[in-house]
Amino acid sequence: xxxxxxxxxxxxxxxxxxxxxxxxxxxxxxxxxxxxxxxxxxxxxxxxxxxxxxxxxxxxxxxxxxxxxxxxxxxxxxxxxxxxxxxxxxxxxxxxxxxxxxxxxxxxxxxxxxxxxxxxxxxxxxxxxxxxxxxxxxxxxxxxxxxxxxxxxxxxxxxxxxxxxxxxxxxxxxxxxxxxxxxxxxxxxxxxxxxxxxxxxxxxxxxxxxxxxxxxxxxxxxxxxxxxxx
DNA sequence: CGGCGGGCAATG
DNA sequence: CATTGCCCGCCG
Numbered sequence: 001x002x003x004x005x006x007x008x009x010x011x012x013x014x015x016x017x018x019x020x021x022x023x024x025x026x027x028x029x030x031x032x033x034x035x036x037x038x039x040x041x042x043x044x045x046x047x048x049x050x051x052x053x054x055x056x057x058x059x060x061x062x063x064x065x066x067x068x069x070x071x072x073x074x075x076x077x078x079x080x081x082x083x084x085x086x087x088x089x090x091x092x093x094x095x096x097x098x099x100x101x102x103x104x105x106x107x108x109x110x111x112x113x114x115x116x117x118x119x120x121x122x123x124x125x126x127x128x129x130x131x132x133x134x135x136x137x138x139x140x141x142x143x144x145x146x147x148x149x150x151x152x153x154x155x156x157x158x159x160x161x162x163x164x165x166x167x168x169x170x171x172x173x174x175x176x177x178x179x180x181x182x183x184x185x186x187x188x189x190x191x192x193x194x195x196x197x198x199x200x201x202x203x204x205x206x207x208x209x210x211x212x213x214x215x216x217x218x219x220x221x222x223x224x225x226x227x228x229x230x
Numbered sequence: 231c232g233g234c235g236g237g238c239a240a241t242g
Numbered sequence: 243c244a245t246t247g248c249c250c251g252c253c254g
Contacts, residue, residue, distance in 0.1 A: 238250100
């Protein structure tokens with residue numbers, strides 16, 4: 001079943017004044033309001049972080065063919081680290097994931113990173129969620145790969161938003177109680193053609209690759225406004 | 231089948 | 243702490 005819709009209720013306009021380049025037209029999204037939201041800019045992506053979940057709400061990227069060609073020569077870093085810019089009470093620690101049975105799942109994938117600095121930063125736990133291991137290496141990996149393949153054939157910039165959905169059962173891992181999302185999504189927006197779609201998968205070993213949903217349906221389900229109204 | 235991309239854990 | 247080897251799923 002579809003998670004609880006959160007399209008109604010108070011909203012907040014995000015800013016991302018230090019890294020507008022990750023958003024279409026330089027305009028970051030309107031999101032459902034929440035406690036402990038913090039904006040983090042990295043060299044190749046931006047994170048809206050939820051300090052209660054200790055995980056991202058979404059991670060935004062701007063990609064193109066040139067960047068992904070460059071990324072092919074950047075070695076995977078594999079050095080996970082807690083995000084020091086976040087207050088200790090709001091951030092995940094390595095020990096929260098260790099032995100949890102869940103993998104540290106990238107939102108902005110390591111394989112997208114086009115510089116060594118971006119690669120290293122992608123291993124911040126601010127870019128991670130507790131993810132089912134089979135989902136991460138299976139159906140979700142295919143979503144990431146399909147998105148890279150699309151970008152490689154696109155004429156120009158493609159904006160990608162990857163994030164979390166919680167169904168209210170509030171599963172957590174570790175002493176820090178890092179929230180386990182029930183679903184993950186990835187919105188893809190081709191700024192050249194104006195087309196947009198969304199992948200939507202349960203964070204579970206049974207997830208299988210399927211056709212993406214329309215961006216309109218994604219907005220209705222989540223209340224997240226990533227794209228300019230059309 | 232090998233290679234790649236998503237990870238993990240044991241070893242010094 | 244870094245290095246190394248390993249597992250899994252998917253694709254060509």
